[in-house]
Amino acid sequence: MKYLDEFGNPVLAKRLVEEIHAATTRPWAMMEVCGGQTHSIIRHGIDQLLPEGVEMIHGPGCPVCVTPLEIIDKALAIAAQPGVIFCSFGDMLRVPGSGQDLFGVKSAGGDVRVVYSPLDALKIARENPERQVVFFGIGFETTAPANAMTVYQARRLGVTNFSLLVSHVLVPPAIAAIMESPVCRVQAFLAAGHVCSVMGTREYPPLAARYGVPIVVTGFEPLDILEGIRRTVVQLEAGRHEVENAYPRAVRDEGNPAAMAMLRDVFEVTDRTWRGIGMIPGSGWRLSSRYREFDAEQRFAVADIRTNESPLCRSGEVLQGLIKPHECAAFGKQCTPRNPLGATMVSSEGACAAYYAYRRLDLVQLS
Amino acid sequence: MIDFENWSCPVPLRDTPQVVMGHGGGGAMSAELVEHLFLPAYGSAVSPADSAVVPVLGGRIALSTDSYVVKPMFFPGGSIGDLAVNGTINDLAMSGASPLYLSIAFILQEGTPLATVGRIAVAVGSAASAAGVQVVTGDTKVVDNGSGDGVYLTTTGVGVVADGVTIGPERATAGDVVIISGDIGVHGVAVLSVRAGMEFETTVISDSAPLHGLVAAMLATGADVHTLRDPTRGGVAASLNEIARTAKVGIALDEPSLPIPATVADACSLLGLDPLQVANEGKVLVMVPADGAEAVLAAMRAHPYGGGARVIGRCVEEHPGMVTARTALGGTRIVNMPIGEQLPRIC
Amino acid sequence: MCLAVPGRIVRIAEADGVPMAEVDFGGVRKDVCLQYLPDATVGDYVVVHVGFAIQSLDEESARQTLANFEKMGILEEEFGEIPR
Numbered sequence: 001m002k003y004l005d006e007f008g009n010p011v012l013a014k015r016l017v018e019e020i021h022a023a024t025t026r027p028w029a030m031m032e033v034c035g036g037q038t039h040s041i042i043r044h045g046i047d048q049l050l051p052e053g054v055e056m057i058h059g060p061g062c063p064v065c066v067t068p069l070e071i072i073d074k075a076l077a078i079a080a081q082p083g084v085i086f087c088s089f090g091d092m093l094r095v096p097g098s099g100q101d102l103f104g105v106k107s108a109g110g111d112v113r114v115v116y117s118p119l120d121a122l123k124i125a126r127e128n129p130e131r132q133v134v135f136f137g138i139g140f141e142t143t144a145p146a147n148a149m150t151v152y153q154a155r156r157l158g159v160t161n162f163s164l165l166v167s168h169v170l171v172p173p174a175i176a177a178i179m180e181s182p183v184c185r186v187q188a189f190l191a192a193g194h195v196c197s198v199m200g201t202r203e204y205p206p207l208a209a210r211y212g213v214p215i216v217v218t219g220f221e222p223l224d225i226l227e228g229i230r231r232t233v234v235q236l237e238a239g240r241h242e243v244e245n246a247y248p249r250a251v252r253d254e255g256n257p258a259a260m261a262m263l264r265d266v267f268e269v270t271d272r273t274w275r276g277i278g279m280i281p282g283s284g285w286r287l288s289s290r291y292r293e294f295d296a297e298q299r300f301a302v303a304d305i306r307t308n309e310s311p312l313c314r315s316g317e318v319l320q321g322l323i324k325p326h327e328c329a330a331f332g333k334q335c336t337p338r339n340p341l342g343a344t345m346v347s348s349e350g351a352c353a354a355y356y357a358y359r360r361l362d363l364v365q366l367s
Numbered sequence: 368m369i370d371f372e373n374w375s376c377p378v379p380l381r382d383t384p385q386v387v388m389g390h391g392g393g394g395a396m397s398a399e400l401v402e403h404l405f406l407p408a409y410g411s412a413v414s415p416a417d418s419a420v421v422p423v424l425g426g427r428i429a430l431s432t433d434s435y436v437v438k439p440m441f442f443p444g445g446s447i448g449d450l451a452v453n454g455t456i457n458d459l460a461m462s463g464a465s466p467l468y469l470s471i472a473f474i475l476q477e478g479t480p481l482a483t484v485g486r487i488a489v490a491v492g493s494a495a496s497a498a499g500v501q502v503v504t505g506d507t508k509v510v511d512n513g514s515g516d517g518v519y520l521t522t523t524g525v526g527v528v529a530d531g532v533t534i535g536p537e538r539a540t541a542g543d544v545v546i547i548s549g550d551i552g553v554h555g556v557a558v559l560s561v562r563a564g565m566e567f568e569t570t571v572i573s574d575s576a577p578l579h580g581l582v583a584a585m586l587a588t589g590a591d592v593h594t595l596r597d598p599t600r601g602g603v604a605a606s607l608n609e610i611a612r613t614a615k616v617g618i619a620l621d622e623p624s625l626p627i628p629a630t631v632a633d634a635c636s637l638l639g640l641d642p643l644q645v646a647n648e649g650k651v652l653v654m655v656p657a658d659g660a661e662a663v664l665a666a667m668r669a670h671p672y673g674g675g676a677r678v679i680g681r682c683v684e685e686h687p688g689m690v691t692a693r694t695a696l697g698g699t700r701i702v703n704m705p706i707g708e709q710l711p712r713i714c
Numbered sequence: 715m716c717l718a719v720p721g722r723i724v725r726i727a728e729a730d731g732v733p734m735a736e737v738d739f740g741g742v743r744k745d746v747c748l749q750y751l752p753d754a755t756v757g758d759y760v761v762v763h764v765g766f767a768i769q770s771l772d773e774e775s776a777r778q779t780l781a782n783f784e785k786m787g788i789l790e791e792e793f794g795e796i797p798r
Contacts, residue, residue, distance in 0.1 A: 001633045001740040003720040003759060003776050010623075010695045012780075015787035017696075036716045045698015089764070090639075090710025103707070114710050116565040116638065117765025119747060142716040143713060146766045149732075149749050157730060194716030197761055197769035220716070222696055223783055249776040250720075250761045250769050259750040259768060337706055357701045560742075568743035630741030637739055637762075639717045713717055713764055 003249070007221030008044075016226035017049045023233050027053030029185050030232050031178070031321060033171055034140075034192035035062030035347065036220050042354040044222050054233065057185065057321035058351040059178070061192055063139045063169055064091045065319060065343040065350045066274040069307040071167045072097040077302045078134055078165065079105045079112050085128060087121035088136040090114045094346050098308035118150040118164075125154070125162035134296045137164045142194040144168050144285060145259040148266035151287065151294045165296040166286050169272055171195050172203045173283035179211040183322055188236055190218040190228045193247040198263075200255025204243045212241045219247040266291050275309075275343055276316030315342035318351050325355035332356060386479040391509030400507060404481070408488035409471075412501035419503035421468055424527045429464035431455055432523040440487065440518060443557045444572030447520060448490025450648060453577045454599065455524040456498055460579040461595040461651070463534040463586060464526035469495060472506040476517035487518055498577035500524075526579075532586065538593035539614035543682040544660040546653040548581065548667055549675030550574070551603055552631035555645030565638065571630045576649030581673050584666045590659025596652045601705045604643040606652055607690045608704040620680035620692040620702065639713070643692075644705040654682060718763035720771045721746070723756050737762060 032038060038058045041047050047056050060066050076097045079086035086102070093102045093114065106112040111131075115121050118135050125133035137147040147164060154162045171192055178184055191204060196217045204215045214235035218228025228246045235242065245251050265288065272284025287295045312330040317323045325331050325344070335341040337353055344350035389396035406413055414420070435451045452469065459466040471491055475484060495502050553574040560569045578597065585592060594614075598606040603625075611618045627642045635642050649672060655663050660678065667673030680692075690702040721737035726748065728734065733748040737760065744765070748754055751767045759771035 001629075001636055001719060002722070003771055003773070004636060006776075006780055008695065009783075010697070012783040012786075013696045016783065019786055034716055043694075043700055044696050045694045045700050046696065048698045049696060089713045091713055093710060094707065114565075117747075119765055120565070139713060140716065142718065142763055142768065145750055145768060146747075146764045149747060149766065153730070153732065192716060194718045194761070194763060194768065197718070223780075227779075227783070249772045249779060250718075252769070256750055256769055258752060262750070337703070357703050569741060571741070628741075633740040633742045636719050637742055637744065 004221060007219070007223040009223060013222050013226060016223060016230055020054070020226065020230045020233055021051050023230065023237060024051040024054055025237060027055070028187055028233060028236050029055045029057055030188040030190060030229070031057040031059040031186045032190040032218070032225075033059040033061040033175065034195070035065070035350070036194070037061070037190060037192070037218065037225060038351065038354060040220050040222065040225055042357065046222060046225055050229065054229070058354065059321065060174060060274060060277060060319040061140065061171070062344070062347045062350050063143070064095055064347040065315065066169055066277065067092070067095065067138050067167050067343070068273040068275050069098060069309055070273070070305055071165065073305045073307055074297060074302045075136055075165055076100065076102065076105055077305065078296060078300050079110045080108065081300070083131055085111045085113060085124055085131050085133045086136070087113050087115050087124060087133060089138070091347060092136055092138060094340070095343050096340055096346065098306070118146050119153070122150050122154055122159060122162055125159050126157070129161055131161065133162050135162070135164050137166045137168065140169055140171060140192065140195050141199045141263075142192070142197070144263055144267065145198055145256070148262045151266055151291050152262065154294060155291070163294050163296040163299045164287065167272075168267065168285035169274065170283050170285065172207060173280050174274070175207050177277070177280045177283070178320060179213065181320060186213070186321060188214040188216070188232045190225070190232065191215050193217055193219040193224070193251060196247070196251045196255065198256050198259050201243055201245055201251065201253050208241050208243050214241050215243045217243070217245045217247050217251050219250065274319075276313070276319050278316070310341040313342035315344040315352065318344050325352040328352070384481055386475045386477055386481060386484065386509055388477055388509050390475065391507055397507060404485050405488050405505060405507070408485070408492040409502040409505070410492055410496060412503055414504050419468070419470070421503065424467070426527040426529050429459050429462050429526040429528050430523070431458035432521065433458060435520040435522065437558065439558070439561050440483070442561050442573060445575045446487055446490045447518060448487040449494035449575050451520040451522045452491055452494035452498065452500070453575050453648065455522040456500055456577040456579055457597045457651070459524050459526035460577075460582045461534070461597055462528060463532040463582065463592070463595070464528045465583070466498070466500050466524050466526040466579050468501055468503045468525045470504045470523045471502055472521040473508070474519040474521075475507065475509050477509055477512040479518060484518060494577070498579070500577075534592055534595050536594050536596065536610040536613040539610050539616050539654045539682050540593060540656070541616055541682050541684040542657060543593055543654040544657050544678055545607075545618060545620070545680040545682065546655070546660065546664060546667070546676055547603065547626065547679050548578070548651045548653070548673045550626050550628045550631070551598070551647055551650060552627055552635065552642040552645035554648040555602065556631050556634045558646070559638070560634070567634065567637065569630055569634055571634065574647060574649035576672050578649065578651050578672055581651065581667060581670045584670045584673075585653065585663050588659070588662040588666050590655055590663045592653060592655045592659070592663065594652075594654035598647045598650060598652055600646050602642070602644040602646055603652065604641070604690070604702050605705055607702065610654070611690050612688045614682075615687045617683040617686040617688070618680060618690045619683045619685075620690065622692045623695050624677060624679045626675055626677055643702055716763060718761045718768060720759050720761055723754055723758050723760060726754075726756060735760075735767065737767070
C-alpha cells in the first residue's frame with residue numbers, strides 16, 4: 001500500500017534506532033497514548049530495539065479498554081432485546097461486561113452484527129424498517145466524525161429506527177488526568193496521530209507548558225513511531241517541552257475543519273468514567289440536545305444496571321502505567337486472553353494482551 | 368453437466384423453486400431431488416443403496432469428516448461445494464493418505480432456492496471429478512426456515528495410507544524446516560470481501576484446491592516428512608500453535624520470508640487483520656528434517672499447487688509450545704493462537 | 715484506536731446527498747465517505763478510517779519525511795563514528 005509500506009523499511013528503521021541510541025544519555029519514560037501505537041510497537045518488536053533506559057509506558061488510548069463497564073452492560077442489555085439489531089465494530093465483541101460479552105449475547109439469540117463502518121449500520125436500519133438498529137459508537141476523536149455523520153444522515157433521511165449508543169472519549173483530558181496523578185512517571189507523550197488528523201494540534205501546547213512534557217504527534221508505522229520516539233528523546237535530553245508534529249503527511253495544525261464543525265453540532269462535552277481509571281471531567285462526548293432523539297440510552301431506558309467489576313482486575317493501574325501487566329497477580333492465571341477479567345486483556349492492543357503475547361517469551365526464557 | 372443457471376429439467380421437480388420440508392422426508396420429493404439434482408451433479412459412482420460398498424483397500428485406512436457452514440456460500444474463486452470436497456480431501460492428505468471416496472450430507476434450510484442447491488451440487492461434482500475422487504453416497508435433510516437460505520454440508524472421506532508412512536503433528540522435532548506451499552491469507556480475504564457489512568473490491572480469489580497430488584509428489588522424494596497441516600480456520604498461526612503444543616516444540620518464523628501477496632496485505636491493513644490468522648484452503652505447511660528439505664522444496668515447486676513453496680522458519684528447542692517470529696526490524700514477536708473468529712477492528 | 719490507511723481516490727459520486735469516493739488501497743477498493751474532505755478530487759490520496767476520509771495525505775510531505783530518514787546515519791556510514 002503506497003504511503004504505508006515505505007514507512008516500514010527495515011534499513012531506515014535501523015538508522016532511526018541508531019539515532020535514538022546515539023541521542024540517549026539517561027533513562028526516560030514516555031507514554032504512547034494511542035492503542036494503535038501500542039499495537040504497532042509490540043507487533044514489530046520496537047521496544048526491544050530501544051536503548052536500555054528508554055521505557056514505553058502504554059497509555060489508556062484504547063477506547064475498547066476504557067469504555068465504562070456500565071455502558072458495556074447497557075450495550076449487552078440492549079442487544080439482548082428482541083427486535084433489536086445491535087451493530088458494533090469487531091473490537092467490542094469480546095469485551096467482558098459484568099456478566100458476559102456481546103458474543104455471549106449473540107449465541108443466546110441476540111442479533112449482533114459486526115460492521116466495518118457506522119454507515120453500514122445505517123444501511124441495515126434502512127433495510128430493516130420494522131427492527132430497531134443500534135450502533136455502538138465508541139472511539140476517540142478519530143472515530144467520532146464517522147459516528148456523527150451517521151446520526152446526521154439518519155436525521156436527514158428520516159431513518160427513525162436507528163440510534164447510537166455513545167461512549168466517546170477525548171485525549172487531551174486524559175493526558176491531563178495522567179499528569180495530575182501523584183504517582184505519575186510519564187515524562188513525555190507520543191500524541192495519537194489520527195486523533196490529530198481530525199482535531200489538529202492546537203489542544204496540546206497548553207498541556208506541554210502546564211506539565212513540562214514534550215508532546216510529539218506520532219504516526220503508526222515503524223518509521224513513524226521510531227521518529228516520534230527519536231524526537232521525544234532529543235527534546236528530553238535538551239530539557240525542552242514543546243509540541244512537535246512528526247506525522248506531517250497526515251496531520252495539519254488546524255485539523256479537519258469540516259469534521260470539527262460536524263462534531264460541534266452533533267456532540268457535546270460531558271464527564272466520562274474511564275473503565276479502570278475513574279471519572280475524568282469533560283473527557284467524553286455525548287449526543288447534543290439537537291440529536292438526543294438518536295441516543296440509544298434514552299430510547300431504550302435501560303434501567304437498573306448493576307455493574308460488577310472483577311475485584312482481581314487491576315487494569316486501571318495498568319492503563320495509567322503504574323504497574324506492568326505481569327505485576328498483576330491474576331495475569332496469566334485467572335486472567336488470560338481466552339478468559340479476560342478486564343478490557344486490557346481483550347483488546348488487540350490492551351497492554352495486558354500485548355504483554356501476554358510478547359512478555360511471555362521473556363518470562364519463559366528467564367525461568 | 369447440468370447448468371443450473373438456466374434450469375429447465377425435462378422431468379420437472381414438483382413446481383417448487385425452493386426447498387420445502389418434503390425434500391427431506393424420504394418420499395417422492397426426496398427421490399426426485401436425488402435423481403434430478405444430486406445424481407447428475409455427482410456422476411455415476413454414486414450408489415443408489417443405503418450404503419456404498421467399495422472394493423477392499425490395501426494399507427491402513429484414513430477417515431476424516433468435516434462440516435462446512437461458510438457464509439456467504441459463494442465467494443470469489445469458489446463455493447461451499449468445492450470447499451467441502453477439497454477440505455476433506457486435504458484432511459486425508461495431511462496424514463499422507465490417498466483419498467478415494469467421499470460421502471456428502473446436505474442439510475438444507477427450508478426456503479433455500481433449489482437453483483442454489485443445484486449450483487452447490489455441481490460444484491461438489493466438479494471438484495470431486497477434478498481431484499479424481501468419487502462421491503459414492505450422500506444424504507439430504509431439510510430443517511425449518513430459520514433466517515433465510517442456508518446450506519450446510521458434512522463430508523466424510525476415506526483414503527489409504529501406504530505402509531511406512533507416519534505423518535502427524537507429534538513428529539515435529541527441533542531442527543525441522545518449516546515450509547509453506549505458497550501465498551497465505553488468500554481464501555480468508557476472498558470470503559471477507561463479499562461478506563455483508565464489509566464488502567470490498569479485490570482481485571483476490573479463493574485458493575481452494577485438492578492437495579493430495581502435491582503431497583504424493585513430496586513423499587515420492589523419499590524424505591522423512593514429519594508433519595503436514597493445511598492452515599484453514601485460524602490460518603498459519605492456529606496450525607503452527609497447535610503443532611507446537613502437540614509436539615512440545617518451539618517454532619521460530621522469519622517474517623520477511625512469509626509469502627503474503629500485496630493484495631492480501633492491503634486488505635488486512637484495511638481491516639486490521641493479521642495475515643497469519645487468515646484462513647487458507649489450498650495450502651499446506653510441511654515440517655521435514657533439514658536433510659530432506661531441499662528435495663521436498665524442489666518437488667513442491669515442480670507441482671502446480673506448490674509453485675510458491677518456500678521455507679518460512681524452523682522448529683526449535685527454545686520456548687516449547689510457542690510460536691515466535693523475527694520481524695523485519697529485527698525484533699521478536701509472538702505469533703499467538705487466534706481466539707475465536709478474526710474480526711475487523713478499528714483500533 | 716485509529717486504524718487508518720492511505721488510499722487514492724479513483725472516482726467520486728454522490729449517494730443520498732452525500733459525496734462518496736471509490737478509493738484504491740493498492741489491491742483493494744472500497745467506498746469511502748467524503749463528507750469531511752469536500753474539496754478532494756480524483757487522484758488525491760486520503761487517510762481512511764472506518765469508511766471515512768478524515769484527512770488528505772500530503773504526498774510531498776511523505777516524500778520529504780522519507781528523504782529525511784534516508785539522510786540519517788549517512789554521515790556515520792561514510793565517515794565512521796562521529797564524536798558527539
